[in-house]
Amino acid sequence: MRKAIEDEMTYKFSSVMHITDSSIVRAQIQKESYGFGTFVATRIAEVQSKSDPNEWWWIASGLNPADLLTRPQDPLNVAVVYSWKYGPEFMALPLEVWPISQSVNCELPDRIHVNLAQYSVHEETIIDASKFNNYNMLIAVTARIFNIVKVKSFKGVLKKLEPRSLKEAERFWIMQAQKSLPENWKKCFQRLGPFQAEDGTIMVGQRMERWLKHNWNQDSFILLPGKHPFTVLYISYLHRLDHAGVDVTLCKLQSKFWVPSARKIIRSIKRGCILCRKLDAKVEGQRMGQISDERMSPCPAFYHTAVDIFGHFQIKDNVKKRTTGKAYGVIFNCIVTRAVYIDVVDGYDTYSFLKCFRRFTAVHGYPDTVHSDLGSQLVSASKELKSDNNWNIHEITEFGAKEGLKWKFNRSADAAWQNGVSEALIKSVKRSLSMLIGTTILTFSDLQTTFFEIANLMNERPIGIKPGMDVELGTYLCPNDLLLGRASNKVPSGSWSTSGDTKKRLNFIQNVVDTFWRKWQRDYFPTLIVRQKWHTDKRNVQPGDIVLIKDTNVVRGKWKMGQVVDTETGRDNKVRDVSIRYKIQRPGKYKGQSDTVIKRSVHKLVVLLPVEEQ
Template identity: 45%
Template sequence: MIVRAQIQRESYGFGTFVATRVAEIQNKTEPSDWWWVPSEFNAADLATRITSPGDMVKNSIWKNGPKFLNDPIDQWPLRQDCNLGNDELPDTIGIVMSSDIKKMTNRMSGLDFEDVKLENISSYSKLLRVTCILMRIVTTKSFKGASIGITAESLNAAELEWIRYLQRDISDDWTKTFRRLSPEKNEAGIVVVGKRLADWLKATWNRTDLMLLPNKGHYVWLYLKSVHDQDHAGVDVTLAKVRSKFWIPKVRKSISMIRKRCVICRRRDNKCIGQQMGPLPLERLQPSPAFSYCSVDLFGPLTIKDTVKGRTHGKAYGVLFNCMSSRAVYVDLADGYDTSSFIMVLRRFTSVRGYPKKIRSDLGSQLVSASKELKEVIQNWHWDTIKMFGNGNGMEWEFTKAADAPWENGCSEALIKSVKKSLSLAIGQSIMTFSELQTVLFEVANILNERPIGTSTSDPNEGTYLCPNDLILGRASSNVPVGNWDESDNFKNVGSSNWKLGQIVEAKSSRDGVTRDVTVRYKNIGPGTKYTGTQDLLIRRSAHRIVLGVDYDGTVSTTDTGRTCQYWSETYPHSHHLTEELGDQHNYCRNADNEPFGPWCYTTDAATRWEYCTVPHCDSFDDSPKPEQNCRMDQQGRNYTGTISKTRLGNTCQPWSSLTPYQHRFSVKMKDHENYCRNPDNEEYGPWCYTTDPDVRWEFCDIPYCEGADNPGKAHWKRGWQRYDDSCYSIQYIERNWDDAKDFCKYNLNAYLAEIQTAGENNFLMSILPKPTLDDNDIEVWLGANDLKKDRRFVWNKSGTEFDFTDWGPGEPNREYEECLSTHLYRDGKLHWNDRSCYWWNFFVCEKSVGRSGCGE
């Protein structure tokens, strides 16, 4: 009614904006052309204000128009004369907005947001911008420029005002309710959590306090939705972003609900309707010879180059035959896309693997998502010709029916994926000739045939895994088996601690003079039982059940044929797994794996991996009861049979019969000695034991000397100290591998393997170290460096620093598997640095700092 009254009056009585609009309307139309109708009958009102979709349904005024149009015109609720007084005809915008400003000024003087309908705002950014505009209007009492130049600072201020308003809903007793979060009020009067992390938060790059918010309300919903809409990430990612600024209790559920309602996320995460896989074909379940039932599929095209003109490229297609029972594969290459090319591949396959009873394949229609060219190639084949080729040799061909269901030939599809992956790793982007690519495909097929089928087991008694090659070749790998197979390889895998140790007292031969049966005497008592010599048993055993020389620890180092034994600490020329167990046994013949015919060794002859050794047989052994010896008569202390089971540094000894945490070769020989300190290998410095500490393999024990025994004292393992500058050095003339030498210095001398920092220090050490001759150059000395972390990048073990000074010999360091630092005599007649296998046994030199009393003992 106000607008209709303004139109029929003169325009000069209004404000500038209204006067201009009224004058324009009066110039172009007549006031009599305008009528007034009540709002409830005016359909245009629906388009000029916020309207619910429910108000615009089929039977609404928006669809059908006002109902009074069906009535006579004299009954229409219309008016044309709308005379209003000046008080009733205001300058609408100015007066009404001033009234709103006055109302908001009264309501928002304390920044109260009760009049803001959050439900009408759809985004968090819009809410903050609207809040900024309202705050400007309240502050300036004007609409002029209220929406222009909104800054980040004003947006942050608006956000803080909302937080203050929302925190009114938090319990008044918030210090008690949220005590686990350590809440407090900051300088701005906002409750924040994480008081215990305050110092850390101030030191971080964003320095943001975690403001506390209630977990309900439209404001929180808008904020969570804005964070989620940034990248539509998962619940955990969104939660992490929210908690970089706010702490909202039980917010995970709200985030999850927002994500479920997100159209983009639902569309992205939507899954196709799936059904349970169909039953497996009978050929997959019944045992049958390899490649009796096959499936075949193609992949490609693969780019090849011409053999003569290398720049000319062509196309070939991979063909995969898959055995449905053994899962073995045969992969070949077709040089063309015609029927005859595929038949050539099929002929090669049947020549190598024989004719299958049935082959399953498709007509290529399932390859819609793959190469269109490959699909057309397969569809253009003369399948009648291919089937005739197979039928002539008793072979049946069966086709899958689904056009878009590659899983019907899934056993081949999965293997094609594996072939492509292996092919990509093998050749990358290289382009090969036909024969080169065919060779690579054959090798890829062999790799796939070495893959395990079925579930691998952790039981060592189950043997190695089963693979397709086992069913085709009789062994897992196509390589030549390493070493010579021996009947002992078929023995039951029984722990060596369960083997009986005894003496052969009688041997009985057959008519051909070969020993067939033996009489064995062994002790029939358990560990910890006092031996009186009367519990021995005599039993007869077949010679095939006897293992000789298990306890041999002599110094024979040549085989039956006179070949020299390879050092156990070395893996050249023959690699093996006994380095740790027998690394301290030089190159002496041993029988650590219970070989039935006695001690043996790897040879230094690259053509002969190992041979037996001829070792002397004991005529008898003294098994009479011996009194317990609680002290030692000499430095070695081999007579000691006491019960000390702690090392000199307090570590508990590992039981001799146990192979954990350290494996060793004394589990049979010393199994009756529990975990007591002993000297089974004639160690120069006396009894010792393996420890239960995973960081300390072995240590010496403090065994008291018997009365009247030759007691050299502790000096027997110090060998004297020599001083240079601020360090003391002691040369240890006992052979150890590098790790044991390091531990010896640490645990027995409170020192470390020597580290050389200067040329002067190097010259001093080289002058006091033992000097071999060029003819007998076996004497080397360990120093404290290795390159275990990075090849040929040596660092000092104690300080962890790289070399500031080096004295490498010519061409050193030179071998990848030589990872520890030692000295070596070179042809210039001088000692220089050399890299050596850490398992090698050398002398070593220990270093420590000068103490108050000098180097001392």
């Protein structure tokens, strides 16, 4: 390379410097070529014929940019490393301060003698077991080094591994691991019946030695320290055979070895196993968030409303009795008073939902805020309410805007618990339907009548402190106390004033409302303090985490794998909603695909690889 550069360029170089991080190579170039073997001597003679030995300098490996590619490197690291792209920083300094030298003393091997390695292998471990992540690889590498020692040549690497060589390598590591046992191991493990076998291996199970000999299994157990890398590698090897539970792996381990605190080590390995995380698919969680301010202060009925659509239900035509269709239920519930309005729609579309919404506002008026999940029909309704394409929708938009209507959607899709006030009531509605109609197919008007009656029954349900707690609490509190002024829709009893004074009538109505809110603050408000579930803090999902996305309508094995790109924190600095990117996998050859970004709740995610473990 040097000769080609000098021949092809018109420049004349005042000096040339060859800088290498190999002290042996530099020392060989300073010697005469006849002192070496044929392979090395030929190359040294060629180097000396085209360069001056005094032009060769030595530098530490850490300062040599060419050394980057002699070790495993991420291509991105090589692209951004300053010394690789622009040269080392010291080259911009005067030559006198360069960290290079020609006075490097090293022992120059004229010939390679393999027999020196025998002492290193047996007396001083030259293999770092902590650098391995595979038990079989560790044993195989150790066995090949033993083969090199036996044949006294590096050709021993090519020798086929035999069971005997593998057993010798395993026994070597057992002895190495047992060196870390305390010197007073007989006293420390006296309950296990320890003893030393003829080959020097420390065994346990002396008390049961006679019984153990009458079976086909191990006569005794080999004692291994729990913290040695060899022990951890062997347990990891047993776990990866079938990725079974802790007890199964422990049974396999105790068929040969006895490891103190083995169960704790197995649990740690299982927790860190990516495949086990994928197979177990334990979704993330987080402590229940703080209650919204809207639920904490009294307000008119349905002032803050949550809405959801459920079903479908089979209905029959009024004329063609044998013709059936589908209908869906729509539930509106007040998140403060827990009052319920249930209606039916004949289609799962925006227009049908908006007709039902107009019926609701005609009875109870427009609410201040409407909470809903990210269902397609409700999101579409919100878009149409804000558009001017349809004159009917434009009229509703004008009327809703005049009344100050605001729509609020859950942050993430497929997170029904974020609209839990509606989902809990839907369960009660379905239970009531199963009791009232069972499998009977009703007409649209019959189903609507049934829904209205169920809504009245649900408005009679007690909220807050249940009846029977204390006689001084009086009658129970229910949403009908505010809607009707009484618990049920029966004719009210009592003596009524026949006075025509409107002021007395107004005071009476106001007293009914005030009584409801006093009982609401006494019986219902304290129940909002208690978290029904999700009590403990969990790790916040972080950008960069590799996750499985749990989709409700997808088979478990088909869950998408993605990466968290953004997180949203609540008022208590807890992450409950995140943005995830993933690629849509289509059949055929991959031709490149842009990332798809979705929003999901952390309760729908399985964290496979946290960012701190990458």
